[in-house]
Amino acid sequence: MKSGKFWAWVVFALGAAYFFIPLIATVEFSMRMRRGAYSFDAYQIVLGDPRFQATFGYSVLAAVFTIILGVLIVVPAAYWIRLRLPQLRPIVEFITLLPLVIPAIVIVFGYIRMYGSNSPLPFLATDMGTNALLVIGYAMLALPYMYRAVDTGLRTIDVRTLTEAAQILGAGWGTIIGRVILPNVLIAVLSGAFLTFAIVIGEFTMASLLNRPAFGPYLQNVGANRAYEPAALAIIAFAITWGCMSLIQILSRFAPRSANRPN
Amino acid sequence: MTDLSLSDHAVAGKTAPPSEARALRLPTQWLGVAPFFIFAIMFLILPTLYLMLGAFQNDAGEFTFENIAALAQPSIVAAYWISLKVSLSSALIGAFAGLAIAIAIVRGGLPEWIRSATLTFSGVASNFAGVPLAFAFLATLGRLGLATVLLNTVFGLNIYAHGFNILSFWGLTLTYVYFQIPLMVVIITPAIDGLKKEWGEAAATLGATQAQYWRMVVIPVIWPSFLGTVILLFANAFGAIATAYALTGSSLNIVPILLYAQIRGDVLHNAHLGYAIAFGMIVITGLANVFYIWFRTRSERWLK
Numbered sequence: 051m052k053s054g055k056f057w058a059w060v061v062f063a064l065g066a067a068y069f070f071i072p073l074i075a076t077v078e079f080s081m082r083m084r085r086g087a088y089s090f091d092a093y094q095i096v097l098g099d100p101r102f103q104a105t106f107g108y109s110v111l112a113a114v115f116t117i118i119l120g121v122l123i124v125v126p127a128a129y130w131i132r133l134r135l136p137q138l139r140p141i142v143e144f145i146t147l148l149p150l151v152i153p154a155i156v157i158v159f160g161y162i163r164m165y166g167s168n169s170p171l172p173f174l175a176t177d178m179g180t181n182a183l184l185v186i187g188y189a190m191l192a193l194p195y196m197y198r199a200v201d202t203g204l205r206t207i208d209v210r211t212l213t214e215a216a217q218i219l220g221a222g223w224g225t226i227i228g229r230v231i232l233p234n235v236l237i238a239v240l241s242g243a244f245l246t247f248a249i250v251i252g253e254f255t256m257a258s259l260l261n262r263p264a265f266g267p268y269l270q271n272v273g274a275n276r277a278y279e280p281a282a283l284a285i286i287a288f289a290i291t292w293g294c295m296s297l298i299q300i301l302s303r304f305a306p307r308s309a310n311r312p313n
Numbered sequence: 314m315t316d317l318s319l320s321d322h323a324v325a326g327k328t329a330p331p332s333e334a335r336a337l338r339l340p341t342q343w344l345g346v347a348p349f350f351i352f353a354i355m356f357l358i359l360p361t362l363y364l365m366l367g368a369f370q371n372d373a374g375e376f377t378f379e380n381i382a383a384l385a386q387p388s389i390v391a392a393y394w395i396s397l398k399v400s401l402s403s404a405l406i407g408a409f410a411g412l413a414i415a416i417a418i419v420r421g422g423l424p425e426w427i428r429s430a431t432l433t434f435s436g437v438a439s440n441f442a443g444v445p446l447a448f449a450f451l452a453t454l455g456r457l458g459l460a461t462v463l464l465n466t467v468f469g470l471n472i473y474a475h476g477f478n479i480l481s482f483w484g485l486t487l488t489y490v491y492f493q494i495p496l497m498v499v500i501i502t503p504a505i506d507g508l509k510k511e512w513g514e515a516a517a518t519l520g521a522t523q524a525q526y527w528r529m530v531v532i533p534v535i536w537p538s539f540l541g542t543v544i545l546l547f548a549n550a551f552g553a554i555a556t557a558y559a560l561t562g563s564s565l566n567i568v569p570i571l572l573y574a575q576i577r578g579d580v581l582h583n584a585h586l587g588y589a590i591a592f593g594m595i596v597i598t599g600l601a602n603v604f605y606i607w608f609r610t611r612s613e614r615w616l617k
Binding site for chain 1: 342345346348349350352353356357358359360361363364367410413414416417418420421422423427431433434436437438440441443444445446447448449450451452453457458459460490491494495545548549551552553554555558559562569572573576577587591594595598599602
């Protein structure tokens with residue numbers, strides 16, 4: 051057992067080295083902009099760059115719309131399947147796994163060919179349409195995570211009893227979903243939302259192929275043309291991912307643990 | 314809380330509504346899931362089918378195998394080959410390293426905070442992919458990267474003189490491993506938690522050595538989830554483009570980058586060949602996932 055513990059430490063130390071050296075190297079590199087001294091010049095330049103602000107703002111907006119769209123699609127479907135159509139569960143679970151099977155580049159390639167300017171549904175003919183298509187594509191990318199998060203949340207509440215109680219009190223379907231079910235799975239929905247945010251904020255493939263002024267293509271562009279700014283951007287992106295994951299961890303502490311449900 | 318459990322029993326008795334009522338309510342029954350299915354069909358299934366059908370059509374819309382046959386040209390075969398190599402090697406390295414880390418934090422007798430810190434970090438790092446990851450590795454192992462410079466000045470080892478290049482097969486593999494290992498840790502840790510203590514005690518009671526316990530109990534139990542996760546990591550790397558594109562530009566011709574260039578500018582001068590490349594990608598990741606589901610159902614038997 052003693053040697054087991056020794057090897058466990060060795061493995062852990064090697065892993066920690068592999069994961070921390072790139073982070074340290076990136077921080078170090080990002081501060082090397084001024085000759086002979088460490089400085090935050092690269093960060094200042096990046097954060098002051100109007101294109102950074104514009105593309106970052108665009109991607110945050112896209113992420114917010116993606117989350118709203120994802121919630122609107124997933125919550126009613128997951129709720130309804132739990133309540134009324136359990137026989138559809140395998141089909142829906144299969145569909146929600148498809149975005150993990152079909153690479154993003156293939157999905158967006160399909161969009162470009164199907165929804166071009168001279169197709170019956172010309173999303174790509176207008177700027178707004180293309181923005182909408184990007185948000186839809188992001189919602190598809192995030193679908194596996196959003197669905198799993200919401201379904202896990204629904205599992206911890208007694209959907210049937212809550213629905214019947216609300217119906218007895220005279221609530222309509224909109225009220226039931228919006229004011230009874232959604233608040234109960236809010237923490238699960240928020241976890242899905244933060245994961246969606248982390249996925250969407252730096253996404254490159256779809257935004258670039260749809261020619262959207264998003265953060266991912268901006269990152270790529272800076273990487274191809276500048277030396278120190280990319281390292282600063284990598285640290286900023288890592289901090290954003292870290293922030294999203296920490297929020298999910300914090301939220302999970304508030305999630306209900308016991309399940310009041312039949313079977 | 315008592316009235317809740319009472320109603321549970323009442324409800325459990327009549328889970329399925331009477332069939333005539335269902336037939337009557339059919340339209341509203343489907344209303345709740347309609348947006349989901351409409352979106353999935355319009356923006357996931359139809360676009361994919363469109364490409365898959367396009368792979369078997371020529372410009373005049375006639376059925377043909379020509380596009381699939383045209384995939385056999387050397388540049389495309391080379392792209393598939395290097396994609397398969399990068400995906401498979403990064404999946405295998407990531408899987409074994411991730412397994413070792415998971416075993417170390419679950420069974421190694423390390424302090425509890427190491428386990429939770431590792432799992433938290435893995436959650437972050439498995440989502441830290443794409444363009445920023447490429448930047449981090451350029452800052453580490455690029456020509457002026459910290460690791461490159463330190464190895465040269467401290468150990469006198471010039472890795473670039475020894476043929477290493479971040480813009481190469483090994484450079485890309487090493488970069489992909491950065492999100493593959495954490496993904497493996499996140500997925501495999503529950504499987505290792507699922508190894509029951511009683512099994513070890515039972516094996517010891519029957520006189521098994523530590524090596525026998527591992528060879529005859531642990532490995533057979535973990536094997537299906539291990540293989541399943543390897544496949545998931547493989548598919549994960551196979552469809553990825555952003556990291557590779559930001560790292561190597563188009564100097565390393567993996568399939569997604571080839572497809573990207575084809576979508577941007579028809580570099581292959583044949584629109585339907587693009588469909589065929591997409592079709593090939595779907596076939597490869599699709600097959601991988603069929604195996605994944607198969608291994609998954611096998612592994613779940615042990616984790617109840």
